[in-house]
Amino acid sequence: MxxxxxxxxxxxxxxxxxxxxxxxxxxxxxxxxxxxxxxxxxxxxxxxxxxxxxxxxxxxxxxFKIRGAYNKLCTLTPSERDRGVIASSAGNHAQGVAYSAQKLGIAATIVMPKTTPLIKVEATKSYGATVILIGDCYDEAYAEAKKLEKEHNYVFVHPFDxxxxxxxxxxxxxxxxxxxxxxxxxxxxxxxxxxxxxxxxxxxxxxxxxxxxxxxxxxxxxxxxxxxxxxxxxxxxxxxxxxxxxxxxxxxxxxxxxxxxxxxxxxxxxxxxxxxxxxxxxxxxxxxxxxxxxxxxxxxxxxxxxxxxxxxxxxxxxxxxxxxxxxxxxxVSRGRLFCFSIELSDKPGELVKVSTILSNANANVIKLDHNQFKTSDRFMQVQLEITVETNGHDHVNGIITALNNEGYKVNKIY
Incomplete structure (x- = not known):
């Protein structure tokens, strides 16, 4: 184009x-x-x-939102500043408008989705703005802010448009x-x-x-x-x-x-x-x-x-x-954590055998769950769920291969 x-x-x-x-x-x-x-x-x-x-x-x-918010408020006329501003935001524009309004002596009301992380809500309040939580996404907060703009004659500060x-x-x-x-x-x-x-x-x-x-x-x-x-x-x-x-x-x-x-x-x-x-x-x-x-x-x-x-x-x-x-x-995404399960025979020495395989593969065990109630035959088999620290996807594949070579079927959990 x-x-x-x-x-x-x-x-x-x-x-x-x-x-x-x-x-x-x-x-x-x-x-x-x-x-x-x-x-x-x-x-x-x-x-x-x-x-x-x-x-x-x-x-x-x-x-970055402080840049656009402050610049916008700088362009307001004295009469617009007296009316106060309102904005809708998932968090960062809210803080930018609230901080800018506080700096310029303008009253600010911010409408935020209920799903907004608490750290953003509290930060916005700390700059002196009135915060209203409504809806599950930005667009629902935006609709409420536009409604309040008409009701109270606020100046709306759009987060992007x-x-x-x-x-x-x-x-x-x-x-x-x-x-x-x-x-x-x-x-x-x-x-x-x-x-x-x-x-x-x-x-x-x-x-x-x-x-x-x-x-x-x-x-x-x-x-x-x-x-x-x-x-x-x-x-x-x-x-x-x-x-x-x-x-x-x-x-x-x-x-x-x-x-x-x-x-x-x-x-x-x-x-x-x-x-x-x-x-x-x-x-x-x-x-x-x-x-x-x-x-x-x-x-x-x-x-x-x-x-x-x-x-x-x-x-x-x-x-x-x-x-x-x-x-x-x-x-997990980068192959630095690997969680898997295998089934073992319920007899002495099996756990040591698996531990040796993992040790030889340089896998650091950080969590282990030995549970005989998760198998179809709890009297003969035990399910072992292990989380190990790894060095990437190649390392994970090497561990799976080492276990497969010893007869273990690996079920990758994450």
């Missing part, structure tokens, strides 16, 4: 957008952090490119290019599309040749479905661990910008996301929420090799319980 940005009229349009993004940079001075790029040897090695992390999880509110919000998010691309002016590609998480739209406008205005790739979860690919159908699609359901991008319907403005200026949208599984989360934590000591790790999961899907690639780590607002779950799932 030919991109509109190759046309002269679009070039003029991009220059207008760039001027607005530059104004946003001035508005954000002293508010948002210039998050310095971090070179990643591990992600570079895994995908065959030169990968840099843009750590927006280090912003004061823990996510607003040019001033997009201009704030576009400052991320400007910062990337200030550090590496010959960047080849930028990978961006996609929910409603505000982040990637802003980044695309800035990047394409500064260098048409930069490739912009969006990354969506397979269970919430509203933007990809919309692009494939050449019109906005409203998904019936969304199902993904990446709650920050669990959007059923993309924005009207963002859709048009993305259709014209974004080169590609790829989708990733929840397991891909969990693997990326684990690598960010283990190798870079960076905490990412699931949606924040999306662009790193997308690295496996791009065809380019030997390119300079910037990945946006969009946010790190995640609770400790979820971190624990994500670590365990990530370990």
């Amino acid at each position: 030919e991109k509109v940005y190759t046309n002269l009229s679009s070039n003029r349009e991009l220059k207008i957008h760039l001027r607005e993004i530059q104004k946003a940079q001035l508005n954000l001075k002293g508010i948002s952090k210039k998050t310095a790029l971090i070179y990643s040897d591990v992600f570079s090695s895994e995908c065959g490119n030169e990968v840099y992390i843009k750590p927006e999880n280090l912003q004061i509110t823990g996510a 607003d040019l001033d919000v997009m201009y704030g998010q576009g400052t991320i691309a400007s910062e990337i290019l200030e550090e590496i002016d010959d960047i080849d590609c930028i990978l961006v998480p996609v929910g409603g599309g505000g982040l990637i739209a802003g980044i695309a406008l800035a990047a394409k205005a500064l260098n048409h040749n930069i490739k912009i790739i969006g990354v969506e979860p397979e269970g919430a690919k509203a933007m990809k479905e919309s692009l494939d159908n050449n019109g906005i699609v409203n998904l019936k359901t969304v199902r993904t661990i990446a709650d920050g991008v669990a959007v059923k319907k993309p924005g009207d403005l963002t859709f048009e910008i993305i259709r014209n200026y974004v080169d590609e949208i790829v989708t990733v599984s929840d397991f891909d996301i969990m693997e990326s989360f684990l690598l960010l934590l283990e190798k870079h000591k960076l905490i990412a929420e699931a949606s924040g790790a999306l662009s790193f999961a997308g690295l496996k899907k791009i065809k380019e090799k030997g390119k300079k690639v910037a990945c946006i780590l969009s946010g790190g607002n995640i609770d400790v319980v979820t971190i624990s779950s994500m670590i365990n799932r990530g370990l």
Whole structure:
């Protein structure tokens, strides 16, 4: 598909957008952090490119959303500020609006889905906003916020479908290019599309040749479905661990910008996301929420090799319980944990035999359940369920082979 940005009229349009993004940079001075790029040897090695992390999880509110929210509130007239603002959000936009409103002395009401992680709800309240919890996803919270906007004459601050919000998010691309002016590609998480739209406008205005790739979860690919159908699609359901991008319907403005200026949208599984989360934590000591790790999961899907690639780590607002779950799932996904069961004859020495096999295979046992009640013949057979620490999928396959060679049938649990 030919991109509109190759046309002269679009070039003029991009220059207008760039001027607005530059104004946003001035508005954000002293508010948002210039998050310095971090070179990643591990992600570079895994995908065959030169990968840099843009750590927006280090912003004061823990996510990039502060950029768009603050820039939007800066554009309000005195009478609009007096009316107060309202926003709907799965968490990060909520904190961005609440923090910005507090800084600018504006009353804020935030409508959030009931499923929003508690850490995001409490953080939003801590910035002085009134929080209302309703619905199971962003779209239901959005409908309630729009209703309250009419009832109370609030100013609605859209999380993505607003040019001033997009201009704030576009400052991320400007910062990337200030550090590496010959960047080849930028990978961006996609929910409603505000982040990637802003980044695309800035990047394409500064260098048409930069490739912009969006990354969506397979269970919430509203933007990809919309692009494939050449019109906005409203998904019936969304199902993904990446709650920050669990959007059923993309924005009207963002859709048009993305259709014209974004080169590609790829989708990733929840397991891909969990693997990326684990690598960010283990190798870079960076905490990412699931949606924040999306662009790193997308690295496996791009065809380019030997390119300079910037990945946006969009946010790190995640609770400790979820971190624990994500670590365990990530370990399983990368073949670092292996749980299986086998049946043994109920006689002395069998457990020692299995232990020896595992020891010789360098598998570290971390959990074991010896249960004679799980077999069809509990007087002759015993089911042994074992969880071992492993070094990857090849190691797991080697353990299975070693057990098979000794006559054990392995039932892989995870």
